[in-house]
Amino acid sequence: MSASTDASCYTIVFEDSSDSPSIQELRSGLEKGSDEVKFDTLRKIIVSTINGNAMPQLLMPIIQYVLPSKNKALKKLLHFYWEVCPKYDDNGKLKQEMILVVNAIRNDLQHPNEYIRGATLRFLQKISKDAELLEPLIPICRSCLEHRHSYVRKNAVFVIYAIYREFENLIPDAPELIQTFLAAESDSTCKRNAFVFLSNCAMPRAVEYILQHFDQIPNMDELLQMSIIEVIKLDCKRDTVHRPRFILLVSELLNSSSHAVKYEAAGILTSLTQNPAAIKAAASTYINLAIKESDNNVKLIVLDRLDNLRTKHGHVLDSLIMDILQILSSPDLEVRRKAIGIVLNLTSSRSVEEVVLFLKKQLQKTEDQSHEKAPEYRQLLIQSIHVCAVKFSEVAASVVHALMDFLGDSNNPSALDVVAFVREVVEKFPPLRKSIVSHLISTLSEIKSGKVYRGVLWIIGEYSEDVPDILSVFQEIRKVIGEIPILASEQRLLDEANREDGEEKEAAPVPSSSKPRVLADGTYATETAFTSASNARLEAVKAAAKPPLRTLILGGDFYTGSVLASALTKLVIRCAAISEDKEQVNSLKAEAMLIMVSVIRVGQSKFVTVSIDEDSNERIMNCIQTLSDLGKQPAVQEVFLKDTKAAYSKMIAAQEKKAAEKKAAEAAKKTAIQVDDLLTFRQFSRKAADDIVDELEDVSKATGAGEVREDFISNLSRISQLTGFSDPIYAEAYVKVHGFDILLDVLLVNQTADTLQSLCLDFATLGDLKLVERPSVYTVAPHSFQSIKATIKVSSTETGVIFGSILWEGPGMVEQCVILNDIHIDIMDYIKPAYCTEAQFRSMWTEFEWENRVNVSTSVTDPREYLSHVMKVTNMSCLTPEGALSGECDFLSANMYARSLFGEDALANLSIEKTEAGSITGHVRIRSKTQGIALSLGDRITTSQKDGKPPV
Numbered sequence: 001m002s003a004s005t006d007a008s009c010y011t012i013v014f015e016d017s018s019d020s021p022s023i024q025e026l027r028s029g030l031e032k033g034s035d036e037v038k039f040d041t042l043r044k045i046i047v048s049t050i051n052g053n054a055m056p057q058l059l060m061p062i063i064q065y066v067l068p069s070k071n072k073a074l075k076k077l078l079h080f081y082w083e084v085c086p087k088y089d090d091n092g093k094l095k096q097e098m099i100l101v102v103n104a105i106r107n108d109l110q111h112p113n114e115y116i117r118g119a120t121l122r123f124l125q126k127i128s129k130d131a132e133l134l135e136p137l138i139p140i141c142r143s144c145l146e147h148r149h150s151y152v153r154k155n156a157v158f159v160i161y162a163i164y165r166e167f168e169n170l171i172p173d174a175p176e177l178i179q180t181f182l183a184a185e186s187d188s189t190c191k192r193n194a195f196v197f198l199s200n201c202a203m204p205r206a207v208e209y210i211l212q213h214f215d216q217i218p219n220m221d222e223l224l225q226m227s228i229i230e231v232i233k234l235d236c237k238r239d240t241v242h243r244p245r246f247i248l249l250v251s252e253l254l255n256s257s258s259h260a261v262k263y264e265a266a267g268i269l270t271s272l273t274q275n276p277a278a279i280k281a282a283a284s285t286y287i288n289l290a291i292k293e294s295d296n297n298v299k300l301i302v303l304d305r306l307d308n309l310r311t312k313h314g315h316v317l318d319s320l321i322m323d324i325l326q327i328l329s330s331p332d333l334e335v336r337r338k339a340i341g342i343v344l345n346l347t348s349s350r351s352v353e354e355v356v357l358f359l360k361k362q363l364q365k366t367e368d369q370s371h372e373k374a375p376e377y378r379q380l381l382i383q384s385i386h387v388c389a390v391k392f393s394e395v396a397a398s399v400v401h402a403l404m405d406f407l408g409d410s411n412n413p414s415a416l417d418v419v420a421f422v423r424e425v426v427e428k429f430p431p432l433r434k435s436i437v438s439h440l441i442s443t444l445s446e447i448k449s450g451k452v453y454r455g456v457l458w459i460i461g462e463y464s465e466d467v468p469d470i471l472s473v474f475q476e477i478r479k480v481i482g483e484i485p486i487l488a489s490e491q492r493l494l495d496e497a498n499r500e501d502g503e504e505k506e507a508a509p510v511p512s513s514s515k516p517r518v519l520a521d522g523t524y525a526t527e528t529a530f531t532s533a534s535n536a537r538l539e540a541v542k543a544a545a546k547p548p549l550r551t552l553i554l555g556g557d558f559y560t561g562s563v564l565a566s567a568l569t570k571l572v573i574r575c576a577a578i579s580e581d582k583e584q585v586n587s588l589k590a591e592a593m594l595i596m597v598s599v600i601r602v603g604q605s606k607f608v609t610v611s612i613d614e615d616s617n618e619r620i621m622n623c624i625q626t627l628s629d630l631g632k633q634p635a636v637q638e639v640f641l642k643d644t645k646a647a648y649s650k651m652i653a654a655q656e657k658k659a660a661e662k663k664a665a666e667a668a669k670k671t672a673i674q675v676d677d678l679l680t681f682r683q684f685s686r687k688a689a690d691d692i693v694d695e696l697e698d699v700s701k702a703t704g705a706g707e708v709r710e711d712f713i714s715n716l717s718r719i720s721q722l723t724g725f726s727d728p729i730y731a732e733a734y735v736k737v738h739g740f741d742i743l744l745d746v747l748l749v750n751q752t753a754d755t756l757q758s759l760c761l762d763f764a765t766l767g768d769l770k771l772v773e774r775p776s777v778y779t780v781a782p783h784s785f786q787s788i789k790a791t792i793k794v795s796s797t798e799t800g801v802i803f804g805s806i807l808w809e810g811p812g813m814v815e816q817c818v819i820l821n822d823i824h825i826d827i828m829d830y831i832k833p834a835y836c837t838e839a840q841f842r843s844m845w846t847e848f849e850w851e852n853r854v855n856v857s858t859s860v861t862d863p864r865e866y867l868s869h870v871m872k873v874t875n876m877s878c879l880t881p882e883g884a885l886s887g888e889c890d891f892l893s894a895n896m897y898a899r900s901l902f903g904e905d906a907l908a909n910l911s912i913e914k915t916e917a918g919s920i921t922g923h924v925r926i927r928s929k930t931q932g933i934a935l936s937l938g939d940r941i942t943t944s945q946k947d948g949k950p951p952v
Helices: 023-032 037-049 056-065 072-084 097-109 114-126 131-145 150-166 176-185 188-201 203-212 223-233 243-253 259-272 276-292 296-313 318-327 332-348 352-365 373-390 393-404 412-428 430-442 452-462 467-481 487-508 529-545 548-554 556-578 582-605 613-628 634-667 695-702 712-716 838-849 863-874 931-944
Strands: 514-518 526-530 719-721 730-740 742-749 755-767 768-771 776-780 785-794 800-811 815-819 824-827 832-833 850-855 889-902 905-914 920-927
Touching: 023 037, 023 056, 037 056, 037 072, 056 097, 056 412, 072 097, 072 114, 072 259, 097 114, 097 131, 114 131, 114 150, 114 768, 131 176, 131 920, 150 176, 150 188, 150 730, 176 188, 188 203, 188 223, 188 776, 203 223, 223 243, 223 259, 243 259, 243 276, 243 412, 243 526, 259 276, 259 296, 259 526, 276 296, 296 318, 296 332, 296 768, 318 332, 318 352, 332 373, 352 373, 373 412, 393 412, 393 430, 412 452, 412 514, 412 634, 412 838, 430 467, 430 850, 452 548, 452 634, 467 548, 467 556, 467 582, 487 548, 487 582, 526 931, 548 582, 556 582, 556 634, 613 832, 613 863, 695 838, 730 755, 730 800, 730 824, 742 755, 742 800, 742 824, 755 768, 838 889, 863 889, 863 905, 863 920, 863 931, 920 931
Parallel strands: none
Antiparallel strands: 514 526, 719 730, 730 742, 742 785, 755 776, 755 800, 768 785, 800 815, 800 824, 832 889, 850 920, 889 905, 905 920
């Protein structure tokens, strides 16, 4: 049997050639075996038939020895065989043996057992394209509509539907028959099947049924309600006069007990009418579903629909903000993030106070550590409050002090978000500066993180503008840094510990002993008991409880020490500028210089974990030099007092400008069309009766948001040659990526003068790719073409390889084979540019474990041009602000970020410099949570920089 191009693929079956019995053995198993043996034999025959070996000579033995069996499992398997076996001879006529099969099917349709009847009816649905087989069985199928058991009736309805759809002339009165059946039927599943028939084959009768049972529909079964909603959707695409009644019905279905019905009803209601009351009712339904539904995936889908509704009818949903906030009771963080995103887009000056108050209450709840995912949720809430406070200045004062209580939070990201928020508020709202600075000064003793200390010290150094605040800062810093000089006080503690230990040893002398010890360089040294005791006392002094800032410095955080020095320098310079008390200024100056020198000295001693680095040492020394020359270098003092604050102001202005441009671009995105573009009116176009276009599609096309037409030239670039021009079969594949699927459209050309029988295209994959279904078996005529489609599922962003072969039977039934070229799937189809904050980038950079370092070797001579080249090659966006990249410089460092369709993050850092010879040297570091993305992006850069151009 030659398979047609639209033959169905029912299942994926594996057949081991070593386990394939001969035809004689199969015949013997059918003749002499028990029901179990016959079952196993018939299963092997079905597998062989699906894989292209039909074995027509076994058809009659199966009819003789298997067909009379009363075993239900064997009958079910026999239905599978009738489905796939060759039913026609070489001339296209029905085989004589099939008359016996039809007779057996007739008997099963009249069997007293309802399961056999129902199973046989289900089988007939699968062979609905064979009119010669079905025609003698139609009267019995009609009679099954009156069977006492619902299992038989519901399958009988779908058999009539399948036959009527393919061969309307065999049952011309099917719509009237099913309509009569629907009116008398009581079983919900049978009614639903009958209604589906009417909705697809006789739409006016389905609409008539809805109008006749209008009042009973809200109390009907869920499946029937879903079908009714689908009919309403289809009917309203035409100019129906029943739209008002349908809107009323769908509004009542919003109160259904079924979540699925509610969801569908809300979706269709928003397309039937744009009435604010209806939009609000649909949105309320979505909100209730998101609150009550237990499946997080369903919640996310519902929230997507709600967000889509917000983009079109935001003003209508303003009153539902507090209801949307109830979704935050969900424990899933992604659901909370999406819900808060919707709320932030809906928040206005009228509702911002209520929103912020609710978020503050949620923030207080996260202090309870039993709260699920409290640290992550707290960080999300802080970021949301940050957005509200910056956007609406009237609430900034009420939230900034509440958030500053979290500066001492053990969860470092949350505290960093608070610092970023406070820094932005104190810059944008000058009236709040004094109270914020006072609060920050009082919280210095509660802070535990070095990053948070650095942010707070910068804010205090920049915005402490009067003498009382400056004095308060010095007073608080004395508490958090402890006794100074640090080195002298630590040495005194060690001496006291040695003295106490020596007194104990005099009371109880211990003989000294020695043992070899391996040093860091691999050499040996002698360690005595006295040396070990001395080291133990030193470690005890280090481990003693100390003030927080002192602990950080002794722990090796000298970057924080350099920020402290810079902040003290700014405070002293500002105090000298505004204070007339020279003695007080000199006192502060001396104290500040003592603290700075103390940090340097202790950084060079044995009391710290790691020695002070050169950068921190140099910066602190610069601060000391500036204070020693106080009043002598106005330009340097100008840098400390004004330039850093001006740079931050400029950065905030750049961020606001970028956000405004993005908002304006989204508002005007693709809405402009040319005045001479062709307009297509769907109402005037000639289409088939079943070719129905959604009204929403017309609206999207009218606004310029329709689908982008594919470029023919770009399609040609996606064609991969699979075989050579001299092979018996020439094959090429067009590779098209659809989201999470890859569609392979393979064209086969028979270049021989022979008919190729049982031709099979076998594909296999490497990587996270999975073949959805196995292509069918084909027969290709001489010099003819055959098009084969294959779908492959993609589950992650990793480079995948598709390989395979073509098998067929040549002259003399000799099996022949052609091996195909490999198809490499480009991960760039799954990586899209994205944006994240600097804090998020640094957090992910620290967290991700896979790194790929690519050395720069290119003919490009301009650093900015090479950055653009890498961004284009990797589909990544540049996170480094344009202001930081502007200007002429021989060195360039930039951060880049992208996100895959599967939610995977890709980070990159480009560090390059221009040499005196004019070439560029440096490297690109790529980090990712998975190894595949890091390696693939690195390979992409390596292959593209050979000629300095992106790969085509």
